[in-house]
Amino acid sequence: MREAYPEAMTKSGPAAAADGTTTGSGDIARSLELLWGTGERPSRGPRPGLTLDRIVATAVDVADAEGLAALSMRRLAAELGTGTMSLYRYVPGKGELLDLMLDRVQGEPLAADASQVPDDWRRAIDEMARTYRDNLRAHPWLLKINQARTVLGPSALRGMELALTGLKDMGLDGPELIGVIITVNSYVEGFVRTESHATEAARETGLSHEAFWENQRPYLERAMLSGAYPRIAALPHDAFGDGFDHFAFGLGRLVDGFEVLVRERARK
Amino acid sequence: MREAYPEAMTKSGPAAAADGTTTGSGDIARSLELLWGTGERPSRGPRPGLTLDRIVATAVDVADAEGLAALSMRRLAAELGTGTMSLYRYVPGKGELLDLMLDRVQGEPLAADASQVPDDWRRAIDEMARTYRDNLRAHPWLLKINQARTVLGPSALRGMELALTGLKDMGLDGPELIGVIITVNSYVEGFVRTESHATEAARETGLSHEAFWENQRPYLERAMLSGAYPRIAALPHDAFGDGFDHFAFGLGRLVDGFEVLVRERARK
DNA sequence: CTCATTTGGGTACAGCGTACTCAGTGGCTG
DNA sequence: CAGCCACTGAGTACGCTGTACCCAAATGAG
Known part of the structure; x- marks a missing residue:
């Protein structure tokens, strides 16, 4: 230097x-x-x-x-x-x-040490995903920067180590373990990206979500009446409502899917 | 006007x-x-x-x-x-x-009409995900722009209609169907985002992936020798290799997870 | 004390999106 | 057919960005 x-x-x-x-x-x-x-x-x-x-x-x-x-x-x-x-x-x-x-x-949201990681891998994945989600929500700009060439700092390595600790009882091999981490992270990033784009747009334009969709309504209704989109038109009105936890839904399916694989591995 | x-x-x-x-x-x-x-x-x-x-x-x-x-x-x-x-x-x-x-x-990659959508919802999801992935790969800039306030153009509505057509036999309710679409899209977007960040970084810096990681090696090896990251150190060398289709792995788990829900619904 | 070295920061430049402005075109009206 | 005026094309200018370059002030080693 x-x-x-x-x-x-x-x-x-x-x-x-x-x-x-x-x-x-x-x-x-x-x-x-x-x-x-x-x-x-x-x-x-x-x-x-x-x-x-x-x-x-x-x-x-x-x-x-x-x-x-x-x-x-x-x-x-x-x-x-x-x-x-x-x-x-x-x-x-x-x-x-x-x-x-x-x-x-x-580095902020990482557990103090490996002993705090849940023993049950399902709970570990759930916690990992929610922790990551909350962190991305707190720092939405994380999703805007290219991390591909980010050097592996201490925090990144600790995060990986803790993740692997949570997955240790799944009985999967190396590439599969990395696959699980990549899959969960991809899902969380994709989900929060859409979410934070919405809040960002609301802040920048000063126009709330509801107002925005209200503006689109006449065009949408015209499109629905055209008959070109029967399945969209047939959806119940609550399909897009916020009374449904979409994040938990997707994460739950993902964990279910991992479990299928884990059981299959355990049977052999 | x-x-x-x-x-x-x-x-x-x-x-x-x-x-x-x-x-x-x-x-x-x-x-x-x-x-x-x-x-x-x-x-x-x-x-x-x-x-x-x-x-x-x-x-x-x-x-x-x-x-x-x-x-x-x-x-x-x-x-x-x-x-x-x-x-x-x-x-x-x-x-x-x-x-x-x-x-x-x-609008480019959408099937010509609904009759081309596979009847089997597993295949429909698989095809939807891969089509979306390929489109994002062809136009990586899609992931850089905020779509939250994108108006629902004809293409967006057609894509949604075709997606719903592919899921029609799952036996799920409205919010769940939207949840499936959101989940798959989130996964694909997150996955391709990481992927395209890597190729973008390689293009901009003129430094290949291999060369980049080779540069990091001494720091990584020092970190591994410290003993602070035992589970990373214990990973087999092929864990990060490219001989494993991580996209297919994650998508397969996801579909498995949906299937668990579909079977549960069918039983009742 | 002297001076090599380091820090602080002003100035300048290329590039960005776009507001403002005006010249020139060409179809409608008288 | 002449004249009007809506319209298109485009030059100039402004405020913003990251940062290269340069010089003055500060500091510790000899």
């Missing part, structure tokens, strides 16, 4: 993370240093007025409160009471900042 | 769709007109040099080929050989353009 930014950093321009929501900027080593690094200060020069921790925490607060779109480097600097470019002394770019926000937020 | 843009349009500024990925801009009526409208030309004035259809088709092409980030109004205009602001004669804003792209692309 002699030089401030390694070679690769200097050639990353606006093109590197075109939409500004891709984590990292190709400089994995730098992100890893920030995540796992000891953060020792150099001996010379004035002492830093900010800390990486404070920057990341503030960034998370802004994103939670007003969405990822509101989190600009200028805005973040203003929130911290410093100049915009000062942030770049602590973070190579916005991509790496997102990496750090990710790892910080993913 | 006497006035060019209704009242609400004029007060939508950059604040309306802050991140540029929210469909619509609060003016639902305008989007609905564009989707369902007849598109009659006014009697006076020069005839338009562009068509809405050509604009939307070109926009889809650009987004498919280079990602949603590459789709700017300037870029789109250049592609069409016109001035940037000319586009705003046809589309109120980028949000509505996304709406139109959405409906166009969602």
